[in-house]
Amino acid sequence: xxxxxKAFSKNNSKEEEAQTEAAFKEAIRGAGLRxxxxxxxxxxxxxxxxxxxxxxxxxxxxxGCGFDRATLxxxxxxxxxxxxxxxIDLGDHVWRFELRxxxxxxxxxGANSHPHFACVDCGQVSCLPEITLKTNSRLKMPKALSEQRxxxxxxxxxxxxxx
Numbered sequence: 001x002x003x004x005x006k007a008f009s010k011n012n013s014k015e016e017e018a019q020t021e022a023a024f025k026e027a028i029r030g031a032g033l034r035x036x037x038x039x040x041x042x043x044x045x046x047x048x049x050x051x052x053x054x055x056x057x058x059x060x061x062x063x064g065c066g067f068d069r070a071t072l073x074x075x076x077x078x079x080x081x082x083x084x085x086x087x088i089d090l091g092d093h094v095w096r097f098e099l100r101x102x103x104x105x106x107x108x109x110g111a112n113s114h115p116h117f118a119c120v121d122c123g124q125v126s127c128l129p130e131i132t133l134k135t136n137s138r139l140k141m142p143k144a145l146s147e148q149r150x151x152x153x154x155x156x157x158x159x160x161x162x163x
Contacts, residue, residue, distance in 0.1 A: 020047070031082035038067050042075050043084070043099065051125045052088050052096030052116065088125075090118045090153055096125060115152035121161040128154065 024043045028035045045061045046053060053061070055076060059069050076097050079085045088096045115128045131152065135141055 027084055028079075028082075031079075031084055033078060033082055036075075038071050038075050039079060041065060041067065042072065042079060046085065046097060046099040049098070051127050052086075052098040054094050054096050058097070088116065088151075090116060090125060090155075092118070092123065094123075098127070115154060117154045117156070117158075119158035119161055120155050121157055124158050124160075126158070 021040065021044070024040055024047075025035050028039050028043070033039065041062055042058065045058060049061075055069070055073055058072055058076065062072065076085065076087075076095075080087045080097065084100060085097045086100050088098065090096070114130045117126045117128055118124070133152070
């Protein structure tokens with residue numbers, strides 16, 4: 001499943017949403033976890049989001065669904081450890097979570113992932129397109145860089161805060 005995110009856009013059919021839900025259930029079970037309504041709800045919310053989500057934002061998004069804060073936190077941790085979510089810390093001591101691509105091997109944090117932009121004023125986090133970093137081969141580079149075990153974070157003012 002290349003782009004499950006499409007399944008929850010406004011223009012897609014109930015059939016496509018059902019296929020994505022089935023793929024989520026299969027991914028959860030395939031990761032060795034029990035399929036629960038809380039895990040499925042977490043995956044669905046993360047699919048709809050355009051940027052990484054904090055635990056507090058997830059709790060707010062699922063308010064009224066009957067899941068308590070601790071249950072949602074445990075599910076974020078479990079889904080991350082199972083390789084279905086990626087946990088991101090942008091240096092502000094707030095963990096944010098986003099859905100990893102389904103159907104591929106589990107990746108280490110940051111491996112082949114996209115960079116993020118964080119506003120230094122309001123804290124808004126945005127996903128950026130993948131980038132290619134070219135290095136000077138004459139310089140000794142850390143092994144993590146050559147093995148692509150790094151992540152890129154860009155900080156600055158977002159459009160709203162810069163006006």
